[in-house]
Amino acid sequence: MTSLPKTMHAVAATGSVPLDDERALLDVELPLPELRPRDVLVEVAAVSVNPVDVKTRGRRAADAPPFVLGYDAAGTVVAVGSEVSLFAPGDEVFHAGVITRQGTNAEFHAVDERLVGRKPSTLSMAEAAAMPLTTITAWESLFDRFGLRADSTGTLLALAGAGGVGSILTQLARQLTGVTVITTASRPETQDWSRRMGAHHVVDHHGDLAASVLELAPGGVDRVFTPSTTGRVPLFAEIVRPFGSIVAIDEDPDMDLRVLKGKSIAWLWESMFTRGVYETPDMVGQHDLLNAAADLFDDGTLVTTLTHEISGLDAAGLREAHAIVASGRSIGKVVVAR
Structure with missing residues (x-):
């Protein structure tokens, strides 16, 4: 060499x-x-x-x-x-x-x-x-944080479905589990991309997102993956079913999670750097x-x-x-x- x-x-x-x-x-x-x-x-x-x-x-x-x-x-x-x-x-x-x-x-x-x-x-x-980064983030979110398996069912809402993490998370959830995947995207090209990645349903996050999601999942979604949390915690409290769960990869310094308590909704963090930083x-x-x-x-x-x-x-x-x-x-x- x-x-x-x-x-x-x-x-x-x-x-x-x-x-x-x-x-x-x-x-x-x-x-x-x-x-x-x-x-x-x-x-x-x-x-x-x-x-x-x-x-x-x-x-x-x-x-x-x-x-x-x-x-x-x-x-x-x-x-x-x-x-x-x-x-x-x-x-x-x-x-x-x-x-x-x-x-x-x-x-x-x-x-x-x-x-x-x-x-x-x-x-x-x-x-x-x-x-690598998006795959690790999506994989750990789905299988470590949410605990999904091949026979898992229910609904998963993934915000920003055409983004880097959303694109691979949608593929993993669609190909390796039995959950119904709902993503958000606002432009025709991002909506088309998200469907190509495997989304069962795509909703416009610039519209009435709560109404669109609850029309697809009348009792609320089982899980939400969010890379865009700012100002959305009250929305999550509305659209997630009781005992549901949320995985976030970003943070809103002003968020108040108390609105999730009534439904016993779990809030989970994902950082793909955790293992490396702490040498777990x-x-x-x-x-x-x-x-x-x-x-x-x-x-x-x-x-x-x-x-x-x-x-x-x-x-x-x-x-x-x-x-x-x-x-x-x-x-x-x-x-x-x-």
């Missing part, structure tokens, strides 16, 4: 300045990451941009030191730590990493092997890079999850949600990708590839 360089190209987020300011994301040269015992070093071929990238960049203080963002990648393992047993140099992988370490927007990325899966062989690097005993579950998903992509059960590929893994390409995601009108996933 060719010896590795001592430095690498990366894209760093600086202080919280407007995205059209060239200082928002800068091309930089950094030392190659040092490997921890369970780390693999991945030569990155493609990354995707998620709302968490946009939010994290926007929240950085003006005097914060530059930091490499990126929580999705596909690439090839080029080196391994002293205690690695799951991968070897040459393996093609996809992963989402962890928010407390340097991100994937770089030539090379060091990541704990327990957070990495084999890249689906039927997907290109760009198609694979679109999937079941941390390897994300490796297993991504490998299981890879099998489902390869046998055609799941399809990539890549819709927009940008060429050039540099500051200009990532600024373009961030702008698309920040617009709130993107469908599926945006990927930047070499």
Whole structure:
């Protein structure tokens, strides 16, 4: 194997300045990451941009030191730590990493092997890079938080069905469980996309959402998945049946959950970074999850949600990708590839 360089190209987020300011994301040269015992070093071929990238960049203080963002990648393992047993140099992988370490927007990325899966062989690097964070989030929401299984029934309302998480969550729920999937989308193109992902019903969240949902589920839905919580807790109290449950991946600092008490509605949080940040005993579950998903992509059960590929893994390409995601009108996933 060719010896590795001592430095690498990366894209760093600086202080919280407007995205059209060239200082928002800068091309930089950094030392190659040092490997921890369970780390693999991945030569990155493609990354995707998620709302968490946009939010994290926007929240950085003006005097914060530059930091490499990126929580999705596909690439090839080029080196391994002293205690690695799951991968070897040459393996093609996809992963989402962890928010407390340097991100994937770089030539090379060091990541704990327990957070990495084999890249689906039927997907290109760009198609694979679109999937890790959203697949982990959706999988953990459905099967860990909601506790769904193959024989589960009832109803699931997924807000933002055409978004990155909603697109894969809909596929997983439709293909691997017996629940009826209702999604929200407002534009003809997003409604069509959500149906293609497997939604049984699509309702317009710009209309009377409560009336539309209760027409489909007169007694209330059994479960709600929400990436968009602000101002909606009273709505959830109205449309979720007694003893139902809600999984949220965002937060509304002003929300009051007491309106859910009368129906004994459970409020559950999902963060796909929890296992990696806290190195939980079941941390390897994300490796297993991504490998299981890879099998489902390869046998055609799941399809990539890549819709927009940008060429050039540099500051200009990532600024373009961030702008698309920040617009709130993107469908599926945006990927930047070499």
